[in-house]
Amino acid sequence: MVTHTPVLLDEVKRFLEPRPGGRFIDATLGAGGHARMLLDHTGPDGRVLAIDQDESALKKAVEALDSFGSRLVTAHSNFRNIASIAEEHGFLGVDGILADIGISSMMVDDPSRGFSFMREGPLDMRMDRHQELTAAEVVNSFPEKEIADILYNYAEERRSRALARSIVRSRPLRLTTDLVRAVERVMGGPRYGRIHPATRTFQALRIYVNDELKSLETFIDSSMTVVRSGGRLVVITFHSLEDRIVKNKFRAPAVPGRVLTKKVVTGTDEELRRNPRARSAKLRAWEKA
Numbered sequence: 001m002v003t004h005t006p007v008l009l010d011e012v013k014r015f016l017e018p019r020p021g022g023r024f025i026d027a028t029l030g031a032g033g034h035a036r037m038l039l040d041h042t043g044p045d046g047r048v049l050a051i052d053q054d055e056s057a058l059k060k061a062v063e064a065l066d067s068f069g070s071r072l073v074t075a076h077s078n079f080r081n082i083a084s085i086a087e088e089h090g091f092l093g094v095d096g097i098l099a100d101i102g103i104s105s106m107m108v109d110d111p112s113r114g115f116s117f118m119r120e121g122p123l124d125m126r127m128d129r130h131q132e133l134t135a136a137e138v139v140n141s142f143p144e145k146e147i148a149d150i151l152y153n154y155a156e157e158r159r160s161r162a163l164a165r166s167i168v169r170s171r172p173l174r175l176t177t178d179l180v181r182a183v184e185r186v187m188g189g190p191r192y193g194r195i196h197p198a199t200r201t202f203q204a205l206r207i208y209v210n211d212e213l214k215s216l217e218t219f220i221d222s223s224m225t226v227v228r229s230g231g232r233l234v235v236i237t238f239h240s241l242e243d244r245i246v247k248n249k250f251r252a253p254a255v256p257g258r259v260l261t262k263k264v265v266t267g268t269d270e271e272l273r274r275n276p277r278a279r280s281a282k283l284r285a286w287e288k289a
Contacts, residue, residue, distance in 0.1 A: 006033030007100065007278040008236055011265050013037060015234050015285040016096040022046045025091055025226070027079035027099040027219065031106060032061035034098055039068045047071050049091045053078045053128040057106055078128065080215040083222040093228040099219060102238040103127075103206065105277065111176075115206060117198040120177045125202075125209045135205045139179060144168045154213070154241065155204035162186045163201060176202075203239065216242060220249040224257065224288060232260070233286045243282050256289035 006012075012034055018024060018041035026035040029050040038048045050072060052058040058076055065072050075085045079099060086092050107113050111121035114135060123136035139147065148164035151157040163186050167173065170182040180198045187197035207213060223233050237243040243264065250259045265285075267278035 005275045005277070006031075006037070007102070007275060007281045008265070008267055008271070008283050009033065009037055010271075011267075011283050012098060012234055012236075013041065015260060015283070016098060016232055018042050018046070018096070020044065020046060022095045023091060023093075024048050025082065025086065025094055025097045025223075026050045027082055027097060027223070028052060028101065029061050029074070030057055030100060030104045032064050034100060035061070035072065036065060038098075039065065039071060043071075045071070047073065047091075049073045049075065049086065049089055049094075051075045051077055051079050051082065051085060054104070054107065055129070057104055060106070078215055080218040080222070082219055083226055086226045092226060094226060094231060095228065096232040096234065097223045097227055098234045098236075099216075099223075100236045101212075101216065101242050102236065102277070102281065114176055115202070117176055117180050117196055117202050120175055123173060123176060123179060125206045127210045131210075133209055135179075135209050136174065138205060138209065139167050139173050140171055150208045151201060151204045153204075154207040155200035156241075157200045157204060159186060207241075213241060213245060216245050217249065220246065221254040224253055224255045224286075227288050229288055231288050233288075234283060235285075236281055236283045238280045238282070243284070246284050250284055250286045253286065258287050258289065260285040260287055 018038050020042060022042040024038045026048055029035055029052040035048050035050050055076055058074060062074055073089050077085055108116045111119040114121045114124035125135035144164045147167055148160040151160035151163055166182045166185045173179050183198040183201050190196050227233060235246045237246055261284045265283040267281055271278050
């Protein structure tokens with residue numbers, strides 16, 4: 001079964017306009033909530049290609065969506081490879097593409113993945129466990145200046161230099177709690193009503209380890225060639241660096257098209273009450289000429 005509530009589901013449906021017989025790509029399958037909606041609305045013969053770089057998430061979602069049979073096609077890969085994946089599976093010229101860029105709650109809730117400063121686990125942070133680079137390698141072997149640059153460039157952390165110095169002095173760091181302590185030596189402990197002091201550090205390392213911003217840029221450019229004329233691309237982001245990339249790519253697209261969202265779309269008050277994860281979600285949509 002689907003283990004989380006997909007964010008901005010009604011808004012995704014409104015902009016992608018799935019209809020019977022349609023062909024769509026869910027480029028970040030996650031727990032499968034958005035894909036389920038697309039499959040429901042494209043029946044009885046529409047098809048969805050679902051991509052995810054996390055093998056465990058892919059397996060669970062496929063099991064949850066088993067009733068759709070061959071209408072669901074899956075691929076284990078980074079969504080930056082969408083053009084070659086779409087060609088391989090016969091999904092060029094699709095009606096629409098969706099990407100929900102947020103890290104899945106399944107990853108965050110699994111201590112062995114090392115994404116959460118709230119749960120003790122190894123400093124891993126790889127979305128695709130087949131890749132070599134981990135967060136542990138970054139904090140234990142990268143030069144202090146490079147760590148500071150990562151924290152500043154990928155989380156806009158103003159105290160990046162002091163944090164990098166604390167991280168280097170705390171080596172070796174093996175667990176998420178080791179990193180939290182290194183951050184708290186500079187930032188102090190958690191304070192009620194404010195974001196956790198380690199939030200930006202964990203965000204920056206995760207983005208760097210998984211090369212998320214470059215992957216997003218490549219994905220958007222490639223997706224614009226994969227959708228048909230009149231096809232749509234919908235992207236949901238969760239922090240300003242990602243949203244800025246989407247906004248700029250849509251305004252100056254690799255191929256002719258138009259922005260459908262003059263203003264960024266956010267969750268309704270009702271959804272925010274029902275699904276706290278939607279609070280930072282921002283949706284933008286684009287249509288190919």
